[in-house]
Amino acid sequence: MSELVTFANVSRFYGEVLGINKVNLSIPPGITSLVGPNGSGKTTLMNLMAGLLRPTQGEIAVLGIPPNQPQRLCRLLGYCTQFDAFPKGLTGWQFLYSFLLLHGMSEAECRRRAAAALERVGMAEAAQRPVAAYSKGMRQRIKLAQAMAHDPQVLVLDEPLNGLDPMARAETIALFRQWGSQGRHVIVSSHILHEVDSISDQVVLLSHGYVVAEGQIQGVRNEVREQPIQILVRCDRPSDLAARLFQQNHVVEAKIQGDGHNLLLRTNDADGLYLLLNRVILDAGLDVESVAPADDDVNSVYQYLIGSEGGTV
């Protein structure tokens, strides 16, 4: 069985409106974030993966299984959609248990899995209350529990952090990390770029239905050659360091920031600059507290590639 979720030249049109176009992707296990503004094709991509939509052209395979075989696919895939709707009249427990029964498991197995899923998202105490009486955050968590209850290898989550309070957000992110570290696929779309940045093993940047970039975020950043790379150095004499670096050809711009101990450097040759920094710091006897890249996060890459402000995509 393949370990990848693959899209081969996949396009999807809604009449004459473009959903996604000529998407080629190979998503490995781990946490993958889909990032893009509204209408960029994130949900279309997820719906195609889960078999809720069919591609206009191209081939999709989830661990080698085409999405038009739900009886095989949905044993391996769990999908938490963005729809905030639930079957009427069910409690949280009945919701999980009833849909687990549709998997064809025994009643005892369904009870065990429903209880485990409720425990996992911290909803055990509210299980016997009607879903209609839940808060938005609770509804989000019960949807998560439903997507995870059958222990899928591929977990697809459309805006899973929406409506969660900070504590629940942290717990949910920890849960994603745990699943990702077990060699499963966790494919997440989110508006909140810094959270995506902190949890993702790889990102897929989408804009207007096209995949703009994909891969590990640092790799993607290095591919954006027209934008100089930013490096933040915190040391005792930043102006001295700036003067010495400007004598070399590597630095495009240097700015002293914050409390006067931060020096933000922009360079077209990051590797060269790191080597130079080592030498200059030793020669000048500078006391350096930290050296770190300042723009290899999703937010910056997103701004460079898509051109809008991150954070509230």
Next chain:
Amino acid sequence: MSTPAAVAPAASRVWLRQLGAVLRLEWRKTLLSRRGWWIYCLALAPVGLTLLHWLLELQRNASNSHHSLGDDSIAFAATFFFFYLKGGIFFGCVGIFNNLFRGEMLEKTLHYYYLTPMRRELLVAGKYLAGLGTAVALFVGSVAASFFLIGRHFGAAYSDYIWHGPGLSQLGWYCLVAALACAGYGAVFLMCGLRYRNPMIPAVVVYVWEGINPFLPSFLQKISVIHYLKGMCPVEVPVPPPLNVMVVDTDPTPAWIAILGLLALTLIVLAYSAVTAREGEISYGE
């Protein structure tokens, strides 16, 4: 973390469990729900009327009754044909079966079913059987209750009519016709709910077609559900003037052909619905 779900029991057992799960879920969601109140009223209305009739006749004393047992038999046949077949069961099935898929789409909950490892054909079968169970319980139950009540005021004579006369056989036919009507109309309206964004439009078209059926040429009458159902009714209902002159007489289809034909129609429509569901997408009109 529990074990992966990929460990699956035998396929036939899984299918049975899945079918059972759909039935349980559908009945849990829809039985005695507030949304279906008008369907319950529709089914119980003739029971209420026959109950009232019985109570009034009891007060009047059966020997002073204005009508005979035969009159009640014809009154029931008319109620069955004009109320149950042309009204109650038809609209009840519109309400029950149209909503099996269309209701889920309007409420944006169909994706929960589509994200389970269940063949879509099995989902169609499960939802249809859940709807059929509800419709048959309501309408066949209502027909049986009305039948027992309509001549109750004749006392022993009516008991004789049922147990030693043609009553039981008539009741059997009425119940069979009502069940076949639920099965046939149910399949048609389930398909309409899957296929059309506004299934009321095809429902109205079917209603008009079924309504004008007696006035159509013989060969066109046969392209309908009501023609076959009417042929199986045990007591013929006289058509009142002036409509009787417009009715085109057609030889009734033999019962076994009508039954097999209706079952075949049901299966064909269900097969088409299964294909539609398998190829269906979830977009909720967005």
